[in-house]
Amino acid sequence: MVGALLLTLIAPVHAEAPDPYPSAARSYVVVLDDRLLWQRTPTRRLQPASLAKLLTALVVLDSNWNAERWISVSRYAASVPPSRLGLTANEQITAGAALAAMLIRSANDACRALVESISSDLDAFRAKMNARAARLGMTDSNFVDPCGFDAPGQYSTAIDLLKLARAARSVPLIAHLAALPEAQLTTRAGRTIRFTSTNALLGRLAGTEGLKTGNTSQAGQCLIAYVRRQSHDVWLVMLGGTERWWLAHGMIEDAFGSILAN
């Protein structure tokens, strides 16, 4: 299974593809129907921002996953910078709700609570992330912060993140959550929190089924988008984007347009 996945992913890495959007992002890849269509410095090492949460999700799901388990929000988790749900210290939410909030809203408080529930030792979790990344063939990545905050020594590439994205989307729960435009959770104390997806393409660009956004000062605007129309699909991985939504929308439309033209 892993072998087959690697085979499908290795082919585009070595392919040459043009760069029709050179100022759209510091790095990007557009893959149409498993064919690398366009790229810009796809092996450039950059901060991945919250795209790292996809890897965190995979690690969490590998760790005796129980969606119904109640997890407590630590004082530290409640204090992390946005994006956040606004959880307060000692509040409890289910692991499933935390995973959903982490993937849909990119909520850092939920992310941190979830990570702490798996391992109180951040180094240990970090090691699990990098081991998982290595298994996915992400040879040009190093993850330091599970929630994607900028960190020295942390980097990934558009090509590696495409591998991560494909692996994440192959997990039905992640694929389902990443495609939701909004959701709500209820804390153990009965507080209901509604949250919307950070992925602005959902519901606005036809066929969008995910997957993850990110944005930090060092990473800039980041996006992994997956769009499916009839029998065709497009992946866009963008790191350090400029007008992210406008250009992602235009680039994806352009990619589908290139099918009609040929």
Added chain:
Amino acid sequence: MKHVCALLLLTCAGTSLALAQGKIEGEKWKVTNTMQMAGMAMPAQTSEICKQPGQDSEPPIRTDDSCQIYDMKRSGNVQSFKMRCTGEDAAEGSAQLTYISPDHYQGKMEITTGGESMVMSYEGQKLGQCDGTEVNFVAKKILADAERQQKLAEQQMVQRCHELAAEANDPFFLAQCKDPADKRTYCDAVRKPHNFRRLAQEERRRARISSAFNNPGDRPLTESARICGFSLEQEREGLCRLAEQKNDLGFIATECPTMAAGIAAQQCAGRRYTAIAASYRNFCSEYASNQEQERRQQQAGAMSATGGDSAALDPTQDQQQDPAQDQPQNAVEKTKGLFNKGKKALGGLFSN
């Protein structure tokens, strides 16, 4: 490929014909047949056949490959036989030919096919001798097959030309098409807004990724205009006017820069992607993409409100550029709004 096959068959046929120079003579007959059916008479058809030596008992008439003659009888100057055809044109027939002289016959065949009956009248006149060897017959059959295949290939080519002309994907196929109607069809099709726009977009796409823009193959619209003899700019102007009347925002976004700039200033400028009216979202995205391309062409290294500057837009918080329209505006967003206004003033139209 079909052309190649046809050519090969013709070569084979030529070889067979060459082998047939041994000249075993057969009888050359001119046969005229007329069909009558349901009160209608079809025009007479005349053909020449070469009756092979050794086929004395067989009637000198032309039959299809799928037909078999059987139960032949001869009584005096009257020859009778039956015919059975199989396949798509299955039929049963019964014929009687009367030889007025050894070189001249007349007769009729009653044929039943598909529940209907018809009568075929025959008149045969022996003309003389012909090359009647078996190899000659085989060669003629191969030749006939090759001609049939070639004709079929030509018909398919003609049909494909019609289809390609209507699809209007590029004009380069026209060189292979003989029917002048195909060019007219193509030139009409290429002036339709959606085809014009598609070719224009493809031309731009290729220009972006190709280093050799002088290649005509990379300029399907420009070449179409040249082949069809219209002015690209005049045509674009006319189509833009039409697009304005029909509010075809997709066409305007990519093909009518002046018009698009006006609409973009009203509907896109300074607005968030998530705050845009749904009817203008594609327009604004396509316009933004075009702006991005123009920016690339005009000032690769010049100052713009893009690139690394975007990071400066963002504080260290992950949500700030995400769809924050659901959130109350905070100080950072207000600052960003001011930045966007500045960005707009500098010519950058869009806010994330």
